[in-house]
Amino acid sequence: MGTIAIELSDAGVLAAGGDPPRVLEVDQHTTESPGYAVQLKKQLLLGREALEQARLHPRQVNNRYWSQLSTNPLPDKTATVRNYAELAFAHLNCIRDNLPESADDWVFAVPGYLDETKLAILLGVANELSVPIKGLVSGAVAAIRCTTTRQPMIHIDVHLHCVEITRLQQGMQIVLEKTQVIPENGWHDLTELLAKSLTNEFVKSTRFDPLHVASTEQQLHNQLATILRKGPGGQGFPIELKTGRTAYSLSVLPQMLTAATSALRDKIKNSVQLLANQSVGDQCVASVQLSHRAAMVPGLRDDLQSLLDFDVEELPAGAGAMGALQLADSFANERASKGAALFTSRSRHPEEQNIAGPAASTSASHAPDDDPTHLLYKDRAYPIETQPLVIGTALTPEDTGVVISTQVGNVAARHCSVLRENGRPVLEVLASNETFVDGVPASGRIALVTGQCIRLGDPPQNLRPIFVVSSHGA
Numbered sequence: 001m002g003t004i005a006i007e008l009s010d011a012g013v014l015a016a017g018g019d020p021p022r023v024l025e026v027d028q029h030t031t032e033s034p035g036y037a038v039q040l041k042k043q044l045l046l047g048r049e050a051l052e053q054a055r056l057h058p059r060q061v062n063n064r065y066w067s068q069l070s071t072n073p074l075p076d077k078t079a080t081v082r083n084y085a086e087l088a089f090a091h092l093n094c095i096r097d098n099l100p101e102s103a104d105d106w107v108f109a110v111p112g113y114l115d116e117t118k119l120a121i122l123l124g125v126a127n128e129l130s131v132p133i134k135g136l137v138s139g140a141v142a143a144i145r146c147t148t149t150r151q152p153m154i155h156i157d158v159h160l161h162c163v164e165i166t167r168l169q170q171g172m173q174i175v176l177e178k179t180q181v182i183p184e185n186g187w188h189d190l191t192e193l194l195a196k197s198l199t200n201e202f203v204k205s206t207r208f209d210p211l212h213v214a215s216t217e218q219q220l221h222n223q224l225a226t227i228l229r230k231g232p233g234g235q236g237f238p239i240e241l242k243t244g245r246t247a248y249s250l251s252v253l254p255q256m257l258t259a260a261t262s263a264l265r266d267k268i269k270n271s272v273q274l275l276a277n278q279s280v281g282d283q284c285v286a287s288v289q290l291s292h293r294a295a296m297v298p299g300l301r302d303d304l305q306s307l308l309d310f311d312v313e314e315l316p317a318g319a320g321a322m323g324a325l326q327l328a329d330s331f332a333n334e335r336a337s338k339g340a341a342l343f344t345s346r347s348r349h350p351e352e353q354n355i356a357g358p359a360a361s362t363s364a365s366h367a368p369d370d371d372p373t374h375l376l377y378k379d380r381a382y383p384i385e386t387q388p389l390v391i392g393t394a395l396t397p398e399d400t401g402v403v404i405s406t407q408v409g410n411v412a413a414r415h416c417s418v419l420r421e422n423g424r425p426v427l428e429v430l431a432s433n434e435t436f437v438d439g440v441p442a443s444g445r446i447a448l449v450t451g452q453c454i455r456l457g458d459p460p461q462n463l464r465p466i467f468v469v470s471s472h473g474a
Helices: 047-051 084-098 116-128 139-143 187-206 214-230 254-260 262-277 300-307 319-326
Strands: 003-007 014-017 037-039 044-046 105-110 133-138 153-158 162-170 173-183 237-243 246-252 287-290 311-314 345-347 374-377 380-383 389-392 400-403 416-421 424-429 435-437 445-447 454-456 461-466
Touching (some): 003 139, 014 319, 037 084, 044 047, 044 084, 047 084, 084 116, 105 116, 105 319, 133 139, 139 162, 139 173, 139 319, 162 262, 173 262, 187 214, 187 246, 187 254, 187 262, 214 237, 262 300, 287 300, 300 311, 311 445, 416 454, 424 435
Parallel strands (some): 003 105, 105 133, 153 287, 389 400
Antiparallel strands (some): 003 014, 037 044, 153 162, 162 173, 173 345, 237 246, 374 380, 374 461, 389 416, 435 454
16 A cells, blocks of 8 residues: 555556556556547447547547546436546546555646646546545656756646646756646647658558548557657658558658658747746756657657757656655645645655756766666676666677577667666667566666666566665765
8 A cells, every 4th residue: 555646648647656666557558548538339448448449439539538627518428427527537447447556545747738627626536536635746847857956947748639838947946937738739639640641651652541441540540659659760660551351561761750740849849949038037948858758759859959059858658657656745744624735846856956056067977876776687787887788689799788588589689778877877779679668668768767677578578777785885
C-alpha cells in the first residue's frame, strides 16, 4: 500500500508508484492508456483497445471526455454511460484495475486544459471510485527537471486535442508563470495529417488508397504510431498494409513526416518565441523541455534547437507522474476539508538541489548523491563514465561495454549506450531494435535515475542503473 501518482492527459494516462518508484503498466501491459472510448451495442472499449478499434467504428468513438470533462450528456448515450464524466469514471476504473498494486491515496498531475470546474468533476469522479485524492499539481510543474537556479524554462506537451506550452521560473521554487494552449492542434490532428500524407504516398507509388477501407486505415494508424515512437531513420521505415490476399508496401522517409507537420511546428515555435520574449528583465530562457509526446513530433526538436540559443531536452515518459509522486508528502498538511489542494509551484526535488547556478557554471560537474554510478547486468556492475558504455552483441575493439549473447534475439551489434554527460547518466539508443525504459519504448537520449529498468532483446534482458556507495564516502 502507498501512493499512486496519475499523469493525466487525453493523449495517454500514465501512473507511477511502487518501491522503488517507477512508471507502472496501466493498459495491456503498456504504461500509457490513451483517452479513447468505443461504445458498441454490448461492450464499452476503453484506452488502447478502443484506439485500436477506432477506425473500424468511427461513429462510436469518443476521445473528448477528458478535454470536455463535464456532466453534459453524450450525443449517443448508452444504457450504462450517459455523459463525459461517466466515461472518465470508466476509464479511470479500468486503469485502477490494471495497476499492479492498490494504493492508500492518489496524486494527480493535471494538464492546463482542465479548469476549476473540470477539476471539481475529476474530484467527484475519484470520490465515486472511492479513491482518496491527496492533491493535484500542474503537469508541467511536476514533470520539469531543473537546469539552473534562476533562469526561466519552457515545457511543451502535446495532448490529444491541443498543445500546452508553459513558462516556469526556477529558483528555490519551481513556479508556473504562464500557460499558452494551442487548441485543435494536438496528437489527434497530427496523426490525421500524417495518415493523409502517407496515403498520398501510397497512391503515388501503388495506386492504393488506405483510407478507402476501414481495415487498412486502422493498419495505417497502428503502424504510424510505431513509426512516430521509433523514428523513421535515415533509410526509411517499411510499412505494409494487407487487404484480402494483397499487400501494399511503402518505405516512410523522414521528409514525408516533417512536411506534414510544418504548420503545427510553426505554431509551436511562434508560441515558444513569444513566451521566451516575455521573460522578465535580462532573464533569458535556459531551456525547453519536451514531454515524450512532444519529442515524437517529427522535426520539432530540430526546429526548436535552431530557433534560440538554449538547450532542448527530452523528458522521459511518465515524468509528470514520477514528479507528482515525489510531491506526495507535500500534500499531507495541505488537504482541505473539502476537495484537494492544487499546486502550481513546488520546491526543488532532492536530486535537483546540487545543480549549479550560472555563477558556478564553469566548475566541475557534480552528480547528485542518488544518481546512478553503475549499470547492473547479470550480477555484474559496470561503472558509468564519460566514455560510453556500449551494450550490444558485437562491440568494436574501441568499445567498452556490456556484451549480450548472440542467442538473444532482437539485439543489435551496438544496441544502445550509457554514459555520464554533464554529470548525469544518459541512455542513448543507437539502433532501431526496441529498447524499453520502465516498460516505455525509448528513442534518442534519455536521462536515467537509480532503480529504472532498461529492457531489450528476446528473451528480455534487464539492465538497471544503480547507486554504489563508496567505502570511502562521507
